[in-house]
Amino acid sequence: MMDKMLYIAMSGAKQNMQALSINANNLANAKTTGFKADLAQARSMQAFGEGQPSRVFSMTERASQNFDSGSILHTGRSLDMAIEGEGFFAVQGEDGQEAYTRGGHFRLTETGALETNDGELVIGEDGPITLPLPVNNIQIGRDGTIMVQPEGAPSTVQEEVARIKLVNPDTRLVEKGNDGLFRAKNGGQLIADVNVNVLGGALESSNVNPINEMTEMIALQRQFEMQLKMMKTAEEIDASASSLLRAF
């Protein structure tokens, strides 16, 4: 009978591969606006069965994200927005539910609705934001208010037309969904926070730290090799056991 050590080492190698995929995804998104790096962690899972309960498998999890701010890039485009410090923009996900994002490259549709690059509507104080057309000279206030110059008015006149809903939940209470947007863990809507600061004409870069990711990748790679070494050792022990038996 093959030693169970082989299976434990195999599960370890498999989990290392999955952790490496998280790593690869972070590096692939090193230039994605507002991206928050995923954190991989391993959890020990005890295996019960015959014999002593000495076997512990590992299980890789994506526990959470690194919520540190990325660096702010100034673009000068009026519909680019970045959040300074903590907080999220509220948008309407494809399922119609409220979701949250840090990516602030917004655009206007031909009907004047404000949406993300993926076509999710940006939510204001009273539902999705629509700007009155034609719009001139859009300015973004620090509290997320959108001001435009009314048609025919002198350029000094600015009229507030909408205010983006900004939230600042405890990051333990939000999770990243399959579409990369954040949602409240309990599925509800978060309440707006007036203390979130928005910067117009700027974008937040991805917060992936390439050095961390590369180091982690090397560590995972070496750990993977050690797991394989264990599998090799299991094979050798097994081979020597059968050659011992042949000797009799």
Place this chain on the structure above:
Amino acid sequence: MNPALWISKTGLDAQNKDIAVISNNLANASTIGFKKSRAVFEDLLYQNINQPGGRTAQDTEAPSGLMLGAGTKVVATQKIHTQGDMITTDNALDLMIQGEGFFEILMPDGSSAYSRNGQFTMDDEGNMVTPGAGYMVQPQVTIPEDALSIIVSQDGEVSVTLQGQPDPAVVGQINLMNFVNPTGLQPIGQNLYTETAVSGAPQEGVPGLEGYGMLVQGALETSNVNTTEELVNLIESQRVYEMNSKVISAVDEMLSYINQQL
């Protein structure tokens, strides 16, 4: 095969596209009226390997699951319609738009295209046309053969002085077109854009009024490409490209190690 290989491949692809966008910007750094593009990245869908909140025993749940992202992609290239710098040329038919708006250009097939490039010239009949292909400006402006000088006012009125006449004669009016979402215009080359469903319909206006830009005669708008910014972007993309290829070689080494050892 290992998902990390394909995830990194999406990273390589996206950086490759980004470098193409950057090189196009740099190539057009001295194109009059050119607006720079930028590549917009987005993370791809996540795949649920272990569902968070899944039961681990009768009354315990997994506090966090395992969701693997599938990488990145370039979702759009966005034209950034910020104002370029002004250069004065003193050429009477060089026009610059200071502010928002586009010149309307009549295409050979009768449709309209829009441009920020104001380097106009005349054809053999005295019509104002674009410099490269010779497409006519709309509304049509014809300069009489015997005109001594051409004056274009800030609000688009074109007048000429004629021999023996003290007052300039008005020969045309250049109007500007604007769009709700200029980013949605489709660039078709030759400094021209065409209308799309997302740009909204063109709205005609008199230059200098109601938010339309003013016309400046004898000046041109340079490209809004910031070469320093593009070079920094290039460095960033190149390094991210290298890191993604590093992941591929790491996975390759791991797989080859399996084949050697087992």
